[in-house]
Amino acid sequence: MGQQESCIAQHFSHYGRLSENERRQLDALEAPATVVTKGQVLWHEGDAARNFCTLGLGWAYSFRYLADGTRHILETFLPGDVIGLREFPFQERLSSVAMLEDAEIRLVEHRRLVDIFRDSPRLTSLCFAVSSYQQALLSERLVHLSRxxxxxxxxxxxxxxxxxxxxxxxxxxxxxxxxxxxxxxxxxxxxxxxxxxxxxxxxxxxxxxxxxxxxxxxxxxxxxxxxxxxxxxxxxxxxxxx
Amino acid sequence: MGQQESCIAQHFSHYGRLSENERRQLDALEAPATVVTKGQVLWHEGDAARNFCTLGLGWAYSFRYLADGTRHILETFLPGDVIGLREFPFQERLSSVAMLEDAEIRLVEHRRLVDIFRDSPRLTSLCFAVSSYQQALLSERLVHLSRxxxxxxxxxxxxxxxxxxxxxxxxxxxxxxxxxxxxxxxxxxxxxxxxxxxxxxxxxxxxxxxxxxxxxxxxxxxxxxxxxxxxxxxxxxxxxxx
DNA sequence: CGGAGAATTGATAAATATCAAGGTAGGTGG
DNA sequence: CCACCTACCTTGATATTTATCAATTCTCCG
The missing domain is CATH 2.60.120.10 (Jelly Rolls)
Structure with a gap:
């Protein structure tokens, strides 16, 4: 995951082969890496949602607070994962995200996603695939937690x-x-x-x-x-x- | 939800205003209505996934069988909902879908979605919104079931x-x-x-x-x-x- | 009116939570 | 290098929630 093989390209390539051009388009999405520290909260539930990010190194998780003060962890994010993509159509964050370790993230503006939608049907399909895979993980977890x-x-x-x-x-x-x-x-x-x-x-x-x-x-x-x-x-x- | 106001256009309009042209594009997606009966299984987990459908009338649900023979209901679908969109990138159905009542559905081929991706970034964003909303319902349910x-x-x-x-x-x-x-x-x-x-x-x-x-x-x-x-x-x- | 699936109720059992008291390991400062 | 500190983990005893089993009743439909 060096400078030329971006985190996001790496992640997307799980869902389909990327051409050189597509790879470049994805690489261009990512801002420079930001260093974040263990325990840091990337955003809180209810914050304005204007971007998502890719996790270069380190683990993270998303969570919600319940009324009684306890906390539920919804998703875990591993190195290479995309965080916050599912909130693209929402105005607000649906859950908070915090770091499990010191890590490196790269932000992507939501409106850049619209550029992708405009420029590349194929990358659009891949975005859909990324999101659907996360949804599959969630529903699998739902089945495994409830009964x-x-x-x-x-x-x-x-x-x-x-x-x-x-x-x-x-x-x-x-x-x-x-x-x-x-x-x-x-x-x-x-x-x-x-x-x-x-x-x-x-x-x-x-x-x-x-x-x-x-x-x-x-x-x-x-x-x-x-x-x-x-x-x-x-x-x-x-x-x-x- | 008559002949000119398709189910899918109706559903999508929850996520953003539709132009006349967009409405026509969505209307063109849907095949004629199919009548299905209470208890009928639309598809089983593991079946090939080549299309999704919209639910005109009646309720449905998706479910998985567990090892001990019990069943877990993952999602419920209400009149107007889109069923199976999240399986677009998968080769196989991730869960079975069955009808709770006699109903009317309309099939849409997955490849028609790729046409949408190619022709309309805006409708693409709306597809994303539909999928993300379903994901939000799922994660909300996850929180509410687990603890x-x-x-x-x-x-x-x-x-x-x-x-x-x-x-x-x-x-x-x-x-x-x-x-x-x-x-x-x-x-x-x-x-x-x-x-x-x-x-x-x-x-x-x-x-x-x-x-x-x-x-x-x-x-x-x-x-x-x-x-x-x-x-x-x-x-x-x-x-x-x- | 009869039958069948669905819902209720009671009694008991199992799984998991909660409370409380140690124990362990790794990090830090003396 | 040692001693302590702190967060994390373990273990035991008890309480609570929910499942399970079984018997009965209800309600819709033929």
């Missing part, structure tokens, strides 16, 4: 991280960094931190997964996928026919 | 129906049709049908909501919104600046 046990939820989330990281880096091993605390995992899973801890302890005892401060080691990928009832289309290539 | 009590979930879902119906029909009163059985409400809420029944009984006793086979009567809209922790942006106009 599944704590074990299944935890297994699913860990496996989701695994498979999304693997999509960006085919050489990823079974041991990788996941910079969420148990409190944050709990906020993403709709569980109490205590119960997340118990579940992870059980998984460790059973030889499924080991987790310690920021790292996850998947001991038995197949068993984890089974436990999480992972169906698989998140892996499938989502290439557009054209 | 809220049964009372809050039920209240939220009923209020969501109320506000979505009201968006299509400003004159809607407090009493309207909701053709989901308690079993189906349970499948959408991630609760057992028994508990849905208890919760609805409690609401009736408290003078919040009355429900009987296919009808909902909201007795105290404000109290229901409070109980469901409805925040409000689903009502907001989502107009594009342009």
């Amino acid at each position: 599944r046990s704590a074990r299944q939820r935890v297994a699913y989330l860990l496996f989701e991280f695994y498979s999304r990281l693997k999509r960006n880096d085919g050489a990823l091993g079974d041991c990788f960094r996941v910079p969420l605390s148990q409190q944050q995992l709990a906020d993403a899973l709709g569980l109490s931190p205590v119960h997340v801890s118990r579940t992870l302890t059980a998984f460790r005892r059973e030889g499924l997964v080991k987790r310690s401060r920021g790292w996850v080691h998947i001991l038995d990928p197949q068993a984890l996928a089974d436990e999480g009832c992972v169906t698989g289309y998140l892996h499938e290539s989502v290439l557009l026919v054209d | 809220r009590s049964a009372r809050q979930r039920v209240a939220y879902l009923l209020f969501e129906f109320y506000s979505r119906l009201k968006r299509n029909d400003g004159a809607l009163g407090d009493c309207f049709r909701v053709p989901l059985s308690q079993q189906q409400l349970a499948d959408a809420l991630g609760l057992s049908p028994v508990h849905v029944s208890r919760t609805l009984t409690a609401f009736r006793r408290e003078g919040l909501v009355k429900r009987s086979r296919g009808w909902v009567h909201i007795l105290d809209p404000q109290a229901l919104a409070d109980e469901g922790c409805v925040t409000g942006y689903l009502h907001e106009s989502v107009l594009l600046v342009d």
Whole structure:
């Protein structure tokens, strides 16, 4: 992801092959990188929404506060992901976004997206694909949160991280960094931190997964996928026919 | 929604004013109406995805089967809604869709969407808006399902129906049709049908909501919104600046 | 009037939350 | 280099919510 291979081009290329020209168009979108620090809030729910951004390095998450002061984590963003695209048609941010680590982001004005729509039907299709993929992740999570046990939820989330990281880096091993605390995992899973801890302890005892401060080691990928009832289309290539 | 005011134009006009020309373009998308019957499955998860459709009359829902044979309802579709747009970049259906009532649908080939992308940046933006709004409904539901009590979930879902119906029909009163059985409400809420029944009984006793086979009567809209922790942006106009 | 799906109700069981008390590891300043 | 500090994690005991099972009633439709 150097200067000539922009983050956004990298991300879009998951959904279809890019021509040199298309790549240049995407590269031209991005402003210079901005450095942000762990814990920093990129924007709050309700803020005016005029841009989205790409995440060069580091993890982030979007969240909403509930009436009782608790917090729910809606999405996680991994290096290379696009953040805030879905808010394009809204005047206001629908959720807050905060950084899990020090990171580098690049802003893109929403109106630049309209330029894309005007200039390139193909890139437009790819934008749609990016957005639809995120929506697919969301609905998958919806299914997995609403009616599944704590074990299944935890297994699913860990496996989701695994498979999304693997999509960006085919050489990823079974041991990788996941910079969420148990409190944050709990906020993403709709569980109490205590119960997340118990579940992870059980998984460790059973030889499924080991987790310690920021790292996850998947001991038995197949068993984890089974436990999480992972169906698989998140892996499938989502290439557009054209 | 007669012959000249197509379902899809009607739907899109929620997101921005349509010119006569744009309206014609949208109208031209739709094939003649197809009649479908209650319980009919439009498509199954995993089927090839080559088109989407608009729902002229009647309700529908999308769902996934879980490993244990239970079912989760992901989305509900009301008259005027667009079904299956989010699957545009996927080769396969991500979820099944079934009818809650006898209804009328109109199919649109996915490749016609590419025509729109090529011919009209503005309609493209509106497509994006439609898709993003559905995504917003999904993420709102995600928040409301993962960490809220049964009372809050039920209240939220009923209020969501109320506000979505009201968006299509400003004159809607407090009493309207909701053709989901308690079993189906349970499948959408991630609760057992028994508990849905208890919760609805409690609401009736408290003078919040009355429900009987296919009808909902909201007795105290404000109290229901409070109980469901409805925040409000689903009502907001989502107009594009342009 | 009879039948079938749908809804209600009660009793009990299971899953998860909450509360509270330690324990551990990594970072920091002396 | 050590000691402490702090955030994070673990564990146990108890409380709450919701599921499950089973029996009954309701309501619509033929």
